[in-house]
Amino acid sequence: MRHNEIHFVCVTRRGVVCQIGVEILVDDPIDAAAEGADRPVLELESDGFAELYQAHSREIFYLTLRLLGETHKAEDATHDVFLKAYKKWGDFRGDSSARAWLYRIAINHCSNLRQSWHNRNLVTGADESIWENAAAASDSPLRVLETKELGQRIQKTLDALSDEYQLLLLLVADEELSYDEIAALVGQSADAVRGKLHRARKAFAAHFEKTV
C-alpha cells in the first residue's frame, strides 16, 4: 500500500541552501517488507553492495560451511562477513579483487570463531605426516559411488586435516583465485603454497578413502 507524505528537502549546491516542501508517494514499510518476504535477493541502495553479495555469497558461504562444518554456523558467519564488508565497503580501494577482499574477511572471522572454540575445548592437532606418507597419491582419482552423502564425507575429510591444509584446499578449489592471491591470503609465498598444496592433496586423498 502506498500513501502520501510531505517531505522537506534540503538542497545544497554551490553554497545555496534551499528548503522546499514536496509531496511524494511512498511505500508503506510494512507492505514493502511483506512483498519482499519470499525474495532471496538483497536489495540495498549502497553503491553496488547488493551486486557484491549476489556475485560472491556462494563462495563465501561454501568456505564458511566447510571451515565451520555446520550449516547454521555458516549462515551466521556469512551474514557477519557481509555485514563487516558492508561497514568497510566505503573504504575498499580495490587494491585486491573484491573476491579476495571478502575471502580475507571470511578467513579472519572463521579463524576467530575456531580459535575461541579451540580455547574452550582441548583439540589435538592433526598429524599430517602420517597421511603424507600414506599409499594414496595426490594424483590418484577419487572415486565416489554415492554422491548423496558426499558433503558429509568431504567434511569428515577436511576436519581430519590441519587448519592450514583445509584453507589451502578450499581456496585453490576456487578457480577465480590466482596462486598469488591465495599466497597473500595465507601469508606465504606462492612457491610455498604450491609445495604445501601437494602434501595437502595427498593427505586429503588418503583421508577421503577412509571415509567410505
Add this chain to the structure above:
Amino acid sequence: MKQQTKLTQKQETVAAQQTQSNPAREFANSDELLRFDAAQTTVPPEIARRLEKSVGDLQEPKTNWWQRLLGGTD
C-alpha cells in the same frame, strides 16, 4: 597459472543427470571434488533477508530533521 576447468552451468546439469543415471563418479583430484561440492551448495535465502535487516538497523533513523527538532518521532 591455475588450470581453468570451471564447470559451466550446462556441464553442471549434465553432471547432475549423469549422477542420477550412474551414481559412480570419479574426480581427478581434491580440487575437482571440492569444486563439484561447491557447485552443489546453495546459499540459504535467509542470509540475504537477515543481512538486509541488519544493514537497515545500521542506518540512521529515518526521522526528518524538522521532526527531531520539534521532538516528534513520527
